[in-house]
Amino acid sequence: MSTVLQLASTGLLQGLIYSLIGIGLYLVFTVMRVVNFAHGYFVLIGMYGVLTLKPQGFPAFIGAIVLAALGGALVGYLVQRFLLESGLAKGGHSQLVITLSLGIAIQYLFQVLHPEPFETIPNPYPFEAFTSSGVTISAPRMAAGVLSLVLVLLVSFLVYRTRIGSIIRGCSESLNGAIHVGINVRRVYRLTFALGCGLAAIAGGLLLPIQPVSPALGLELTIKAFIVVVIGGAGSLWGTVAAGVLLGLAEALGSLYAPGTFATALVYGLFFLVILVRPQGLVVRAAARIKPRTSLTKVGVG
Template identity: 75%
Template sequence: MSSTLVQLVLTGLLQGLLYSLIGLGLYLVFSVMRVVNFAHGYLVLIGMYGVLVLDPQNLLDYAVALVIVAVLAAGVGYAVERFLIEPGLDKGGHSQLVITLSLGIVFQYTFQVLFPDPFQTIANPWPWDAVTSGGVTISVPRIAAGVISLVLGLAVSWLVYRTRAGKIMRACSESLSGALHVGVHVPRTYRTTFVLGAALAAVAGGLLLPIQPVSPLLGLELTVKAFIVVVIGGSGALWGTVVAGVLLGLAEAVGSLYAPGSLATSLVYALFFLVILLRPQGIVSSVRTA
């Protein structure tokens, strides 16, 4: 295997883990609340623009910035769920579609007004620039983003499958009427889920910023990729989302070796559409939990 292919595979793997983290927030909201959040990619932008404004100059500042944007996005997520989404939950799926689509447009134009200069980024906050071995060079921010995304994925898995809060989330996901029957406070669970999804999205954005410059138009692209990851992963378990995110990252990276620019992206999306047609239930269609 050539060093170029190895580098692309490793890059795709790390990028895919970051896509997985973005997708996990959307997966939680959809599986627990049955809400299709078309503004999810713009929650990622809150993390990116938040870190951009804070402009960390070293690793400690960067870590603090990630915590700040996570709290900020959690607050925005609470307000969105409490005052926009929750009042319309009884009005059907079309209501949520209109609300989140409109919210995404508001976010996009707000970012365009506040940040008129496109494609901004920050300097590498890590003490090292890259790791080189055997002719393969991977940037440290990309490695760190992938590793942190994996750790957070493990933490979310532990929360969902090993804690009481996670059992309540799964109860709402599997049977809302059953959850109500046993006394679950559903509105509180919905708010917690949406807040968690927003915080994960913002942290993913903060991790992405040193790798990819931010632009208001990036929100739509990230929303589409998050939907691809969730649909391909399936509704059976959140680890399907992780696997799908990795597959998307690998497909993008390796695809760039055989097709130029936007053509590679188009081929990747075409491939995933084919997967949806052949296996509409996703990679993981069901799972048994204790």
């Protein structure tokens, strides 16, 4: 029983990190209808950013995460401004090609800059572990899960309780309507993409003391982010959070019944079955279902 509780606790906290990664992809997809195949590589930007700064102690670690997040958001803003923006008007598969190529480029860049694989940093927190009822959770994992949950709540507040959030949701639900009431859609798109990339970079910084970083990790994290968003349901922020937690729990508890990579394969197979049975996702709000978008060019912007 203690083993199950240990794995469940670990899976829950890991799942909260997946939720934070998934929310960044969720924002970009629901607002812009852009499938960002480079999303997991922005997590790498956060991981390698913190690794490069080599923080000593908790305050320096938090400062490194903030700097890495700003760096990820800046890169995201520039990518949207100079690479993706023209592709939004063209439609088709241009954004897919751009983001896929960008991810590959980031991976090779990190392979050149960091040829040594599986790098990490020592525990930056002032305590080593938390123990209760026979369950022991390391400080980095506990803090990463809690901070991820706090950030998820802040994003939810931003989206549903602020004027900026209303503008973001307006662009998501009706592009024509947003333009006709005077919203600068291009600016919203740039800020949304920057926010999504910044959240991914923060998740990477929190993940670094738990999971050693390697350039190849970007593809795995991209796949997991897509699983979280698809299973959670298009247009559902909290569905994305729930799916992230379920993925973390499934990974952790799956190791009880299957060894190594076979457990991972079983987890992905399980989610594949969920998609077959409930393709609309765990949570779908009628007002937030994905609708065809009119391009920026057709509505006279660009």
